[in-house]
Every structure is written in structure tokens, then in C-alpha cells.
Amino acid sequence: MTRRRILCTAAFLAVTGLLTACAGNGPGAAGAQGSDNPQNVRVYLASDTNIQELWEDTLIPAFTAANPDIGVEVQFDLHGNNQTQTVAKLAAADAQGADPGIDIVEGDPAQQAGAADLLVDPAGLIPGLSAVAPDIVAAAGPGAVPYRASSVLLAYDSTKVPNPPRTLDELLAWIKANPGQFTYNSPKTGGSGQAFVTTVLDKFVPPDVRAQMTTGYHKDLESHWDEGWRTLQELNQYVFQGGVYPNGNNGTLELLASGQVSMSPVWSDQFLTGQRNGTIPPTVKALQISDPPFTGGATPIGIVKASDRQENAAKLIDFLLQPAQQQAIAEKIAGYPVIPLDQLSEEVRTAFGDARPDQLRPTYFTDHKNDLNNLWDQLVPGH
Incomplete structure (x- = not known):
């Protein structure tokens, strides 16, 4: 047959x-x-x-x-x-x-x-x-x-970043102190960028509210994202080329592997596979941040x-x-x-x-993720 x-x-x-x-x-x-x-x-x-x-x-x-x-x-x-x-x-x-x-x-x-x-x-x-x-x-x-x-991790070029940030607050401070050396893909085009955006928003969302937003759709609770959107807007000038976001998870990995940026969020599976097949150099390492960690x-x-x-x-x-x-x-x-x-x-x-x-931190319910993607397009690039 x-x-x-x-x-x-x-x-x-x-x-x-x-x-x-x-x-x-x-x-x-x-x-x-x-x-x-x-x-x-x-x-x-x-x-x-x-x-x-x-x-x-x-x-x-x-x-x-x-x-x-x-x-x-x-x-x-x-x-x-x-x-x-x-x-x-x-x-x-x-x-x-x-x-x-x-x-x-x-x-x-x-x-x-x-x-x-x-x-x-x-x-x-x-x-x-x-x-x-x-x-x-x-x-x-x-x-x-x-x-x-899988989960999203923070990948970094160890030749340029000997002491990488290990918490979200440290990461946000590092981005501002190193203009142009960090990037993430637009959340609509891949989960690694979406995880970064989600984690920044979560910094200002109470745990009980977030729990509701991971198991069902409650649009009114998205008002808790407001401070997170302002934080992401402020980061525009510090990300790659003053506000250029790659298309897709692979686009982010390519910028990191080629040395055009020194740090980015990446999927654990794509990162480990890239290191295994040689598309990501061994000098690029990855770790999980805390307070809060990236989603997975x-x-x-x-x-x-x-x-x-x-x-x-x-x-x-x-x-x-x-x-x-x-x-x-x-x-x-x-x-x-x-x-x-x-x-x-x-x-x-x-x-x-x-x-x-x-034990991985779950992401938002699908309808909230769709809203997140659309709101990012409206509120973040160019602001």
C-alpha cells in the first residue's frame, strides 16, 4: 500500500x-x-x-x-x-x-x-x-x-553578558542600560515574544485576578494590564534599533545567534534544538528568570x-x-x-x-491572549 x-x-x-x-x-x-x-x-x-x-x-x-x-x-x-x-x-x-x-x-x-x-x-x-x-x-x-x-527562557550572549539578569526587574533595568541589545518578536507572531509581554503585564496583575484570566475569559479584568502597557511603551526606545520587533520566534533567534542583539526571550525547545544542531553558538546561554518567571x-x-x-x-x-x-x-x-x-x-x-x-506558570486563556496580541499592536510599537 x-x-x-x-x-x-x-x-x-x-x-x-x-x-x-x-x-x-x-x-x-x-x-x-x-x-x-x-x-x-x-x-x-x-x-x-x-x-x-x-x-x-x-x-x-x-x-x-x-x-x-x-x-x-x-x-x-x-x-x-x-x-x-x-x-x-x-x-x-x-x-x-x-x-x-x-x-x-x-x-x-x-x-x-x-x-x-x-x-x-x-x-x-x-x-x-x-x-x-x-x-x-x-x-x-x-x-x-x-x-x-515547553517554557520560555531568557537567552543571552555570555561573551557580552557575563552576569545576566535573573529577575524581571533586573531584566527591565538591563534593557534600559543597554539600548539596542534586547529584542522580542511581536506577540502575534510567536509565543516567545508573547511570553515576554505577558510577564511584564503580570508584574502588575494580582495573583487572584491572574488565576481567573488563565482559566476563563473576563474582559473587564484586562484593565489590570494598563500599567504593564505603559512599561512596554517606555521600552520601545531601548529595544533593537529603537523599536524594531522581529517577525516570529525564529526571527528573534536569528538576531541573537548572529550577534545583532545580546539578549532575548526564546522557547526552551527551539533554543535547545538550535544549540544541538549548531545554529545557536555554544556561547549563547539560557536561564529562567523569576518574580515572575516567563510562562510555559x-x-x-x-x-x-x-x-x-x-x-x-x-x-x-x-x-x-x-x-x-x-x-x-x-x-x-x-x-x-x-x-x-x-x-x-x-x-x-x-x-x-x-x-x-x-510547575510551569501557565499563560492566559486563549481569548485573553488574542486581546493581548491586538492591544500590543495598538499600544506599543511607535509609542
Whole structure:
């Protein structure tokens, strides 16, 4: 049987919210008997390119080798730019009893879909979920299953910054004392920049208020961000080239690796992968700040309630939670495993011994993150 991987970038009809998947026939692709096969699982990914590569090059080939009658079709949406339309599409399909065109949703849209009661309760469907700590599962939200985790760290050029800041206040002071040597990407284009913005805003948000904003949508509470926006506005003149923000997580890493800046927030998985493959020099180090630390946590994935392929979707998600795939996630993208480390190799146990996803500081609820992205565009650049 010929296997094909269906690789495409999702195309969306802006008015209707309908999604059209582009099917490809590249060599080594995964898909049993074509994209119209009802046994195939259709996965929507709202992530960065490293996650796309993880699925295409590692997770899908392993799954289809173990399940040759089930293909996997990927609908890839870079940075989740069309996630609002996607969730609306799932809601419409659920209400109409129609085929949603998606069986599994990943990333922030999984949290949104779960909150809207659009995901299947995974209890009893996914045996591997029993290996994941209950608090990690709870943080993923209703119907969602955590399958990988990471956090944002502060990366710095150790040849230029022998004593890096270790708290948020120290970092803000360092940025002002070293004009042009710090940057972060615009939050709408990547999570590392979003984590920096979130952490600055959090400096002025009471803990009880923040707890509400991480588990649900309370727009009136966003007034607590006002002082944080003023702080970010004041930083404009001190960031790279007096207020130039890179596009995406990779854009930030490239400026840091090339020596154009000396410090920036980075995703733990992208940073460790870059050091492993040599794109980030060994002189660039990373640490976690405190008071507060940068955000992080587990990425959710869930089975769409309107899907008629739930059984195969559950097989795929359960497969992701098995030790071999958790090991692959750690090795390929330096993602934090969500199952106990004692189920993985000694190398992974050593590398991630201090990585505790259940202790990572969660980011805001998806709707608050969307507001944060839009408000940053309006309030920060150029002010």
C-alpha cells in the first residue's frame, strides 16, 4: 500500500469560516488510500514550523508504520493565524451535524474548542492519559489532552553578558542600560515574544485576578494590564534599533545567534534544538528568570466531537503519549515530556531532570491572549 503524507497550509474563506485543505502527493507522504479515506485522521496544527516538521518527519511516519490502514492528513496553520475561523467552523459543524473536516485540533484552538464543549471527553478513550499527572491534564482544559510541553527562557550572549539578569526587574533595568541589545518578536507572531509581554503585564496583575484570566475569559479584568502597557511603551526606545520587533520566534533567534542583539526571550525547545544542531553558538546561554518567571506549560490536543473518526483519532493521541513518542518529542524538538521521566531514556532523564510542566506558570486563556496580541499592536510599537 502506498502511503502519502497530506501536507498543506490551511486556506480559509474569511466570510464563512470554512476551511479548504490542500492535498499533496509528495514522496514518503502519509495517508492510507488517499485523503478521502474515512479511516484517515485529519489533524489541524496551529503551531510553528518546528512542530510541523516534528509531525511530518517523525510522529506521522511512526504512527502509520504501526497502523498501516490509518493515514494522517495535516492542515497546518502557521502561528494559528486562522484559529478563530477554525473554532467557528467546528461549532457550526457541531450545531448542524455536519462533517467538520477536522478530527483532531492542536494548540490554542484545542483549548478554545474545549471551553465551547466541542471536544470529546478523553477519559476511557485514551489509556496513555493515565500516565500524565492530573494537574497537567486539568490545565489543558475540558476535553483536551496535553502531549508536549515547553517554557520560555531568557537567552543571552555570555561573551557580552557575563552576569545576566535573573529577575524581571533586573531584566527591565538591563534593557534600559543597554539600548539596542534586547529584542522580542511581536506577540502575534510567536509565543516567545508573547511570553515576554505577558510577564511584564503580570508584574502588575494580582495573583487572584491572574488565576481567573488563565482559566476563563473576563474582559473587564484586562484593565489590570494598563500599567504593564505603559512599561512596554517606555521600552520601545531601548529595544533593537529603537523599536524594531522581529517577525516570529525564529526571527528573534536569528538576531541573537548572529550577534545583532545580546539578549532575548526564546522557547526552551527551539533554543535547545538550535544549540544541538549548531545554529545557536555554544556561547549563547539560557536561564529562567523569576518574580515572575516567563510562562510555559503543556500544549493541548483534542478529538473533535462532530468528527465521525473518533476511534482512530483516539488511537493517534494515545500513540503520542507512549514512551517512544515522548522520547522522540524530547529528542527532536527538546520538548518537555508529559509522562514520568522514569519511562524514558537516561539521556532524556538527565536533560529534563528539572523540567516539571506541572510547575510551569501557565499563560492566559486563549481569548485573553488574542486581546493581548491586538492591544500590543495598538499600544506599543511607535509609542
